[in-house]
Amino acid sequence: MRPESMKYFDDFRNQNLLAVEHARKNGKKVVGTYCGYAPYELILAAGAVPVGLCGTSQSPIPAAEKILPRNLCPLIKSSFGFAITDTCPFFRLSNIVIAETTCDGKKKMFELLKEYRPMHVIHLPPGADRAGAQRSWLEEMNLFKKILEDTCEVTITSESLWETIRMMNRQRIAARSLHELNRLDPAPMTGIDMLKALLLLFFNADYEYGIDLAYQLIDEVKEIALKGMSPFPGGTPRVLLTGCPVSIGSEKVVTIIEKCGASVVAFEMCTGYRGFSLVEEDNGSDPMEAMAERYLNIPCPCMSPNPGRPDLIGDIIKEYSIDGIIDITWQACHTFAIEDAVLQQHNREHWGNLPFLHLETDYSTADIEQLTTRISAFIEIMRERREYVPNKQ
Amino acid sequence: MSVFAGFDVGSLVTKCVILNNGNILSSSIVDSRSDPEKAAEKALEIGLSKAHLTKEDIAYTVATGYGRIALPAVDKTVTELTCHGRGAHHLCPEARTVIDIGGQDSKILRLDEQGNMIEFAMNDKCAAGTGRFLEVMAHALEIELDELGEFSLQSNNPVSLSNTCAVFAETEIISLLASKRPKEDIAAGIHTSIAGRVGNMARSFGVHSDLMMVGGVAKNVGVKKALEDFLQVKFALVDTDPQITGALGAALLARNSFEGRSQP
Numbered sequence: 001m002r003p004e005s006m007k008y009f010d011d012f013r014n015q016n017l018l019a020v021e022h023a024r025k026n027g028k029k030v031v032g033t034y035c036g037y038a039p040y041e042l043i044l045a046a047g048a049v050p051v052g053l054c055g056t057s058q059s060p061i062p063a064a065e066k067i068l069p070r071n072l073c074p075l076i077k078s079s080f081g082f083a084i085t086d087t088c089p090f091f092r093l094s095n096i097v098i099a100e101t102t103c104d105g106k107k108k109m110f111e112l113l114k115e116y117r118p119m120h121v122i123h124l125p126p127g128a129d130r131a132g133a134q135r136s137w138l139e140e141m142n143l144f145k146k147i148l149e150d151t152c153e154v155t156i157t158s159e160s161l162w163e164t165i166r167m168m169n170r171q172r173i174a175a176r177s178l179h180e181l182n183r184l185d186p187a188p189m190t191g192i193d194m195l196k197a198l199l200l201l202f203f204n205a206d207y208e209y210g211i212d213l214a215y216q217l218i219d220e221v222k223e224i225a226l227k228g229m230s231p232f233p234g235g236t237p238r239v240l241l242t243g244c245p246v247s248i249g250s251e252k253v254v255t256i257i258e259k260c261g262a263s264v265v266a267f268e269m270c271t272g273y274r275g276f277s278l279v280e281e282d283n284g285s286d287p288m289e290a291m292a293e294r295y296l297n298i299p300c301p302c303m304s305p306n307p308g309r310p311d312l313i314g315d316i317i318k319e320y321s322i323d324g325i326i327d328i329t330w331q332a333c334h335t336f337a338i339e340d341a342v343l344q345q346h347n348r349e350h351w352g353n354l355p356f357l358h359l360e361t362d363y364s365t366a367d368i369e370q371l372t373t374r375i376s377a378f379i380e381i382m383r384e385r386r387e388y389v390p391n392k393q
Numbered sequence: 394m395s396v397f398a399g400f401d402v403g404s405l406v407t408k409c410v411i412l413n414n415g416n417i418l419s420s421s422i423v424d425s426r427s428d429p430e431k432a433a434e435k436a437l438e439i440g441l442s443k444a445h446l447t448k449e450d451i452a453y454t455v456a457t458g459y460g461r462i463a464l465p466a467v468d469k470t471v472t473e474l475t476c477h478g479r480g481a482h483h484l485c486p487e488a489r490t491v492i493d494i495g496g497q498d499s500k501i502l503r504l505d506e507q508g509n510m511i512e513f514a515m516n517d518k519c520a521a522g523t524g525r526f527l528e529v530m531a532h533a534l535e536i537e538l539d540e541l542g543e544f545s546l547q548s549n550n551p552v553s554l555s556n557t558c559a560v561f562a563e564t565e566i567i568s569l570l571a572s573k574r575p576k577e578d579i580a581a582g583i584h585t586s587i588a589g590r591v592g593n594m595a596r597s598f599g600v601h602s603d604l605m606m607v608g609g610v611a612k613n614v615g616v617k618k619a620l621e622d623f624l625q626v627k628f629a630l631v632d633t634d635p636q637i638t639g640a641l642g643a644a645l646l647a648r649n650s651f652e653g654r655s656q657p
Binding site: 355356373376381384 | 471473474475498509510511512
C-alpha cells in the first residue's frame with residue numbers, strides 16, 4: 001500500500017512555487033540553482049531562498065535545439081530551454097542564478113544563459129585531491145559569499161552560517177533516514193515514491209516543513225513495513241540506480257524498471273546518496289572551510305579522479321543487498337559515460353560481479369520499447385541469479 | 394506425455410516450436426504482418442498439425458519477441474534475449490557467446506555452463522546490421538532475400554560500403570549499380586558491412602570461444618562467412634534451423650515453468 005503522507009509530496013512543485021512567490025513578495029531574494037555543488041548553507045545564511053531550477057522534462061528541448069547542438073545532454077538542453085522560453089517560473093522569480101563549471105556542456109551553456117538573467121558561475125577545480133584545488137575552491141566560496149552579501153545587502157556571520165549548516169545537516173540526515181527504509185527486503189517504498197520524496201526534501205523552500213514531513217513519512221512507512229506490507233512481492237530483484245541525475249519528468253527508466261518487476265531500492269545520484277554527505281560540525285573550525293570541504297568531496301564524475309563514487313557504491317551494495325546495478329547515462333554525457341568503465345571494473349573485481357546494465361538514453365519517449373526489452377532481460381538475469389545462487393549474502 | 398509450445402513473435406516473422414520432454418516435435422514459421430495474434434494462431438495450427446496434436450495437448454505456453462504482449466492466451470512471456478540463450482544452449486551446450494541477428498535488432502549474449510544468460514548487448518535505435526537492412530538491400534539489388542547469401546559467395550572483390558544506415562546504404566548501392574559494379578561484389582560488400590557492425594559490438598563485448606549464431610540472418614551464408622572472417626572464429630555447427638532458436642527457448646522455458654523448476 002502507498003503511504004498516506006505521499007500525497008503531500010505529489011504536488012510539491014506547486015507548493016514550492018507558492019512558497020517561493022510568497023518569500024519574494026516579502027522582500028526575500030531568490031537564488032536559482034542548477035546543481036548539487038550550489039552551497040545552500042551560504043545562500044540560506046544570507047537570508048535568501050535557494051531554489052532548484054527546471055531542467056528535467058522534454059518539453060522545452062526543441063526550443064533549446066535552435067541554439068544548442070542536438071547531440072547534447074538533455075539535462076543541459078532542458079535547463080536552457082526552460083530558461084529561454086520563460087517556462088520555468090522559478091527562473092523568472094530568481095534575482096540571481098548560480099551555476100558551476102562542472103562539465104564542458106554545462107559551463108559553455110551557462111555562457112549563453114548569462115544573456116537572460118544575472119548569473120554567477122562558481123569555478124570548480126578539475127579534481128579534489130590537490131592542495132591548490134582546496135585553496136582555489138575556498139576562494140571561490142569566499143567570492144560567492146561576497147556576491148551574496150552584495151545581492152542581499154547583509155553580512156554573513158560565522159554564527160548564521162553554522163546555524164544553516166546545522167539545518168542542512170538535519171535535512172540530509174532526514175533524507176538519508178528515509179532512503180534507508182528501503183534497506184528492508186522487500187522494499188517498503190517504490191523507487192518512484194522515494195524519488196519524489198527526496199526531491200521535495202532537496203528542493204523545498206520551507207526546510208523545517210520538509211524535515212517534519214520526512215519524519216512523518218518515515219514513521220508511516222515503518223508502520224507499514226512492521227505489518228509486513230510492501231508494494232513488491234518477496235523475491236523482487238533489488239536494483240541500485242546510479243549515474244546521471246534522474247528526476248520527476250525524467251523518471252522513465254525508474255518507471256520501466258518497476259513496471260517490469262524489479263524495485264529500485266537505492267539511488268546513487270544527485271538526488272540520492274551523492275547528496276547525503278554532511279558538513280562536519282565542529283564549532284572550533286571555520287564554517288566556510290568546513291562547508292567548502294563537504295562540497296569539494298561530492299563524488300561527481302566531473303572530478304578527476306573520482307574515487308569517492310566507487311567507494312560509495314560499494315557501501316550501498318552491502319547495505320541494501322543489491323541484486324543488480326543499472327548505470328544510466330544521459331545522451332552525450334561524457335563524464336558519466338566514460339566513468340561507466342570504472343564502475344564495471346570495480347564490479348568485476350570488488351562487488352561480486354553483479355548483473356550490470358549500462359543504459360544511454362534521453363528525456364524522449366522514443367526508446368521506451370527498446371529500454372523495456374533490455375530492462376526486462378536484465379531482470380530475468382537477476383531473477384535467475386537469485387534462484388541459482390543458493391549462498392546469496 | 395506433456396507437450397509445450399513456444400512462440401517467438403518477431404518483427405517480420407512469427408515462429409512456433411512444439412516440444413515434448415526432450416525433443417522438438419515440430420516447428421513453423423509464418424509472416425507476422427500486422428496481426429501478431431493471428432500469426433501466432435496460424436503458426437500454432439501448422440505446428441500442431443505437423444506433430445499430429447491438438448490444442449488440448451499443450452500443457453504450457455511461453456511467448457517471446459516484440460509481439461509477445463499481443464498474445465492473450467499464453468501462460469507467460471519472457472524476453473527474446475533469455476529465450477535465445479536457452480534455445481542456443483539446448484542446441485549447443487558448449488556455446489558461451491551467441492550472436493543473434495533478427496529482423497529489427499542484433500544481440501550478443503554471454504552464457505554460463507548451465508545456459509543462463511549472464512550479460513548481453515544490443516544495437517541501438519537503428520536497423521543497421523539487421524535482417525531488415527538485408528531485406529532493403531536485396532530489394533535494391535533485385536535479388537531474392539534467401540538467395541543473397543549464396544550469390545555473394547561468387548565475389549572475389551567485395552565493395553566497401555561507407556554507410557551503415559539502411560536508407561543511405563540503399564542510395565549508395567544504386568550509385569554502385571549505376572557505375573556497373575558486379576552485383577555479387579555489392580552483395581558481398583553488404584554482408585561485410587553487417588559483419589563489421591555486429592562484429593564490432595561482439596568484439597567490444599569480448600568473444601568467448603564456442604561461438605554460435607542464431608536468428609533468421611544466420612541462414613544467410615554470406616553474413617555468416619563475413620562474420621567468421623571478421624572475428625577470426627568459426628561458428629559452432631548446428632543442424633536445427635537457426636531462425637527457430639528463440640521459439641525453442643520459449644518452449645524449453647514453458648517446460649521448465651510447468652515442471653516448476655525455473656521462473657525466469
